[in-house]
Amino acid sequence: MQKRIFHIESNDAVARDTFRIVLRTDAPVAVRSGQFVDIAIPGYYLRRPISVSDTLPDGVVLYYKVVGAGTKVLSTMTPGAPLELLLPLGNGFWPGLCASDALLIGGGLGAAPLYLLARELLAAGKRATAVLGFNKADEICLADELRALGIPVLISTLDGSVGTKGFVTDAIADAAPAFDCFYSCGPLPMMKAVCAALHTPGEVSLEERMGCGAGFCYGCTVQTASGPRRVCADGPVFDKEEVLW
Ligand SMILES: Cc1cc2nc3c(=O)[nH]c(=O)nc-3n(C[C@H](O)[C@H](O)[C@H](O)COP(=O)(O)OP(=O)(O)OC[C@H]3O[C@@H](n4cnc5c(N)ncnc54)[C@H](O)[C@@H]3O)c2cc1C
Ligand code: FES
Numbered sequence: 001m002q003k004r005i006f007h008i009e010s011n012d013a014v015a016r017d018t019f020r021i022v023l024r025t026d027a028p029v030a031v032r033s034g035q036f037v038d039i040a041i042p043g044y045y046l047r048r049p050i051s052v053s054d055t056l057p058d059g060v061v062l063y064y065k066v067v068g069a070g071t072k073v074l075s076t077m078t079p080g081a082p083l084e085l086l087l088p089l090g091n092g093f094w095p096g097l098c099a100s101d102a103l104l105i106g107g108g109l110g111a112a113p114l115y116l117l118a119r120e121l122l123a124a125g126k127r128a129t130a131v132l133g134f135n136k137a138d139e140i141c142l143a144d145e146l147r148a149l150g151i152p153v154l155i156s157t158l159d160g161s162v163g164t165k166g167f168v169t170d171a172i173a174d175a176a177p178a179f180d181c182f183y184s185c186g187p188l189p190m191m192k193a194v195c196a197a198l199h200t201p202g203e204v205s206l207e208e209r210m211g212c213g214a215g216f217c218y219g220c221t222v223q224t225a226s227g228p229r230r231v232c233a234d235g236p237v238f239d240k241e242e243v244l245w
Helices: 069-075 108-123 143-148 168-175 188-197
Strands: 002-015 018-024 036-040 048-051 054-056 059-065 082-089 101-107 127-134 153-157 181-185 202-205 221-224 227-230 237-239
Touching (some): 002 059, 002 069, 048 059, 048 069, 054 108, 059 069, 059 108, 101 108, 101 188, 108 127, 108 143, 108 181, 127 168, 143 153, 153 168, 168 188, 181 188
Parallel strands (some): 101 181, 127 153, 181 202
Antiparallel strands (some): 002 018, 002 082, 018 059, 036 082, 202 237, 221 227
């Protein structure tokens, strides 16, 4: 884990309350899918954990939703501004879980880390299908970027404005894609439903409020099948069999 200064290259709204921020630094960056960065927001003591959606040779691409004071401040920051990040944090997805065909299941901005995972799977010669769930059409993001990688993308929206009306599980039942494992990131109820519905091996990325973000304070501990685990350091990605819903 390193503490490094990045500079904002761009910070643009891409969907409702949703921003894509590109950050560059002065040295190579090595991050795997499912890992996250912890951002020091000027004026706030606690850092904000955000998943890495893509890597650049000297940077990272993140997607964030404006939900509170810290992300609001972040959304007002302009190109050139410095940000101090801790990275890389956590244990990410394991592409080796997939024999040949992966199903990537994202809820809302849970799609973000699945983009880097898709790139890793494709680079390893594997295939992927993405299923992304949103409340409404104006929240949809990352679908075009995933399609641009050449992978099929199924969408579900709760209001039926785009794709299957309902949940990601409805879209999966409708399209019946072939897969030998799944990877999921999104709201807990969505991942619980996904794990109940799908009987292949799978990994899920959990979200907890964090203090240190780096394994020291135990503030993000969750109970798992193998005992207490820190989401920041032992996760955020866990085997589906580990999670006690
Ligand atoms: C491993 C991990 C990866 C994440 N990846 C993303 C991502 O890619 N994009 C994205 O938009 N959001 C992501 N989140 C959620 C994101 O961290 C929160 O939305 C953000 O910290 C909210 O900050 P705020 O100041 O706007 O909200 P406030 O509610 O004002 O925050 C108050 C405090 O609570 C914490 N907090 C609030 N909501 C959450 C939350 N859901 N999870 C963890 N801490 C929270 C904040 O970090 C802060 O310390 C991730 C969370 C975790 C744990
Ligand atoms: S946030 Fe401190 S141990 Fe996880």
